[in-house]
Amino acid sequence: MSTPTEVPAALRAAVDAAKERVAALHAELPRWELVVWTAGNVSERVRDERTPDGSADLLVIKPSGVSYDDITADAMVVCDLDGALVEGDRSPSSDTAAHAYVYRHMPEVGGVVHTHSTYATAWAARGEEIPCVLTMMADEFGGPVPVGPFAIIGDDSIGRGIVETLRSSRSPAVLMQNHGPFTIGKDARAAVKAAVMCEEVARTVHVSRQLGEPLPIAAEHVDSLYDRYQNVYGQH
Numbered sequence: 001m002s003t004p005t006e007v008p009a010a011l012r013a014a015v016d017a018a019k020e021r022v023a024a025l026h027a028e029l030p031r032w033e034l035v036v037w038t039a040g041n042v043s044e045r046v047r048d049e050r051t052p053d054g055s056a057d058l059l060v061i062k063p064s065g066v067s068y069d070d071i072t073a074d075a076m077v078v079c080d081l082d083g084a085l086v087e088g089d090r091s092p093s094s095d096t097a098a099h100a101y102v103y104r105h106m107p108e109v110g111g112v113v114h115t116h117s118t119y120a121t122a123w124a125a126r127g128e129e130i131p132c133v134l135t136m137m138a139d140e141f142g143g144p145v146p147v148g149p150f151a152i153i154g155d156d157s158i159g160r161g162i163v164e165t166l167r168s169s170r171s172p173a174v175l176m177q178n179h180g181p182f183t184i185g186k187d188a189r190a191a192v193k194a195a196v197m198c199e200e201v202a203r204t205v206h207v208s209r210q211l212g213e214p215l216p217i218a219a220e221h222v223d224s225l226y227d228r229y230q231n232v233y234g235q236h
Helices: 009-026 096-105 118-126 135-141 157-166 188-211 219-231
Strands: 041-046 058-061 077-080 085-087 111-114 173-176 180-185
Touching (some): 041 096, 041 188, 058 096, 096 180, 111 188, 118 173, 118 188, 135 219, 157 173, 157 180, 180 188
Antiparallel strands (some): 041 058, 041 111, 058 077, 111 180
């Protein structure tokens, strides 16, 4: 494990607030049955407004191999966007390099989530995208949930696959082949929501296929549903 540097004083309050949010959001993963044991992770970007290019941004993430019952704000670790440890006395998640790569190459992303949720991971094991056959999918994903390439854990290969796949998709979720879903969002909460929704549609479409071939939604209807949900639905 690398030797921690130090969180800049200007980011202290933002980092502490992010630790609280990220710790609380980790509890949502077992609550929605998206993880087992110590698998899975949530991260959030902490933006350094002094460097608009994002070069000094940080990320808060779960430490590696820690039980969800033991996750607290104080247990969170802080890394820079190269994945190097900035604060914490535990090794960061083994997926930190993937999260960091996404943040470096997708500046609009403020949160990343990885799970091994059963149905979404089953689609990933087949290397098959989830087709857009539900209005819920059109709303949330703007089309199918795509599949990313097979990649080995440990370096930024997974991150590259996530970025390459999602850059050409409106989906906030990608099924990394033989691995499982990764989701992104404007913040960590949005990424967790996408992970919950990804598992829900993966399960529903799987059940539908047991009954017969589900009916696709026409592209123009997908576009209309996506625009309404993203720009009109809810409170503004």
